[in-house]
Every structure is written in C-alpha cells, then in structure tokens.
Amino acid sequence: MDEFDKLKRSVIEQAEQKGKEYYQREVRKLEQSYKEKFNDLNRSYEENRQQALAKVRHHHDRLIQQIQNKERQTSLVSKQEILTSLFEETVHKMTQWTVEDETRFIQRILNKYQGQPLTLLLGQKTLAKFSQRDLDQLQKEFPNIQISQESISGQAGFKLVMNQIDYNYLYADLVKDSQREISSDIAQRIFVESDAE
Numbered sequence: 410m411d412e413f414d415k416l417k418r419s420v421i422e423q424a425e426q427k428g429k430e431y432y433q434r435e436v437r438k439l440e441q442s443y444k445e446k447f448n449d450l451n452r453s454y455e456e457n458r459q460q461a462l463a464k465v466r467h468h469h470d471r472l473i474q475q476i477q478n479k480e481r482q483t484s485l486v487s488k489q490e491i492l493t494s495l496f497e498e499t500v501h502k503m504t505q506w507t508v509e510d511e512t513r514f515i516q517r518i519l520n521k522y523q524g525q526p527l528t529l530l531l532g533q534k535t536l537a538k539f540s541q542r543d544l545d546q547l548q549k550e551f552p553n554i555q556i557s558q559e560s561i562s563g564q565a566g567f568k569l570v571m572n573q574i575d576y577n578y579l580y581a582d583l584v585k586d587s588q589r590e591i592s593s594d595i596a597q598r599i600f601v602e603s604d605a606e
Contacts, residue, residue, distance in 0.1 A: 420472060420491060421498045427471075428499045432514070466590075496588045503580040504565040508538040512547070515567060518578060519551050527571050530557045532564030532579055 472495065506514070515529070529547075531539070539547075544556055561568065566579035577583070 421494055424472060424495050424498055425502045428502060432503070437517075466587075496584055500565075500581050500584045503584075504534055506565075508543060511535055511538055512543065514578075515547065516550070518569070519554060522553070522569065522571075523551075524553055525571060527554045527569050528557055529554050530568045530570060531560050532566045533560040533562050534565040535567060536560040 519527075519529075548554065548556055561579065564579050564581065566581070566583070568578065569576040
C-alpha cells in the first residue's frame with residue numbers, strides 16, 4: 410500500500426497545485442467574458458460554466474493519464490478512492506483559501522456584474538474569514554451589491570442573487586457540477602484497462 414499511498418499523495422498534490430492555477434486562469438477569462446447586458450447574463454453564465462467544465466475535463470485528463478501509467482495493478486476500489494479523493498481535496502483546498510484569495514475571487518466575479526443590482530450571499534465558512542472592515546471595503550468597491558447579513562450554513566463560496574435568480578459559486582457545488590459531468594468519462598477511461606485484463 411506504500412506505493413499506492415505515495416501515488417495518491419502525488420496525484421492529490423498535483424491536483425491542489427493545478428486546481429488553484431486553473432481557477433486563477435478561469436477567473437481571468439471571466440473578466441473578458443461577462444461584458445454583455447442583463448438580458449445576456451443567463452446565457453453568459455451557462456457558457457462560462459461550460460468553459461469551466463471543459464478546463465476541468467482537460468485537467469483531469471492529464472491526471473487520468475498519470476494514474477493509468479503508474480497504477481496499472483491497482484484494484485477498481487482503489488481507483489475509485491483516488492477519484493473521490495481528488496474531488497474532495499479540490500473542495501478542501503478551496504475552502505482553505507485565505508481571506509485574500511476569497512476576496513480576489515469575489516472581486517473578479519463581481520467585476521462582471523458592474524452596475525447590476527445584486528445580493529451577495531456568502532457561505533458560512535467564507536463569511537467567517539471576513540472582518541466587518543473587509544465587508545465594508547467590498548461594499549464600498551461595489552456599491553451595486555447588497556451584502557446579506559445571512560450566510561449559507563456550512564458552505565464555502567457564495568451566491569449572487571439577481572431578480573430571484575441564483576448564480577451559484579459555492580465551491581462544493583462548483584466541484585460537484587464538474588464531477589457529475591466528467592465522472593462517468595473518468596471512470597470509463599480509468600477502468601477500461603481493468604476490464605481488458
């Protein structure tokens with residue numbers, strides 16, 4: 410099991426490093442993509458999610474290749490554990506972001522909605538990192554938003570609410586959406602080798 414544990418740690422470390430780089434790259438892309446008017450916001454939001462899923466898919470393709478090259482003798486159960494660990498570790502790392510990381514992410518998303526009346530509803534874990542001064546500064550920087558006094562219990566990340574539409578940026582849900590879309594493909598590609606044996 411030592412080799413498996415080393416491989417698992419190696420894959421998780423790569424996922425942590427590449428995951429943060431990926432989200433930073435994706436946020437920069439968002440700065441260019443959310444320039445459309447209100448009637449295009451829903452379409453833009455969906456397009457962005459699809460782009461994000463494509464990036465996650467590409468990232469996991471590389472991880473799958475490493476798993477296939479290094480773990481050919483691992484059982485199906487062990488491979489499933491690696492997959493689960495990758496997704497869980499991604500959520501964990503995002504949940505552990507510093508207040509500076511959280512602020513930068515929120516600012517970059519809010520910049521796409523300049524001038525639009527929004528309610529910012531923070532997850533409980535994210536809100537706990539912010540001082541009142543941090544929230545006041547965010548409010549000053551984005552006067553179009555209303556920061557809710559409530560929080561989303563047990564969650565990290567945030568939601569933006571506009572005209573009774575929720576734009577979900579809760580980290581667990583973002584990763585879960587990615588996982589749901591790519592898990593079937595990942596499992597098929599990882600397990601095809603075992604089926605052939």
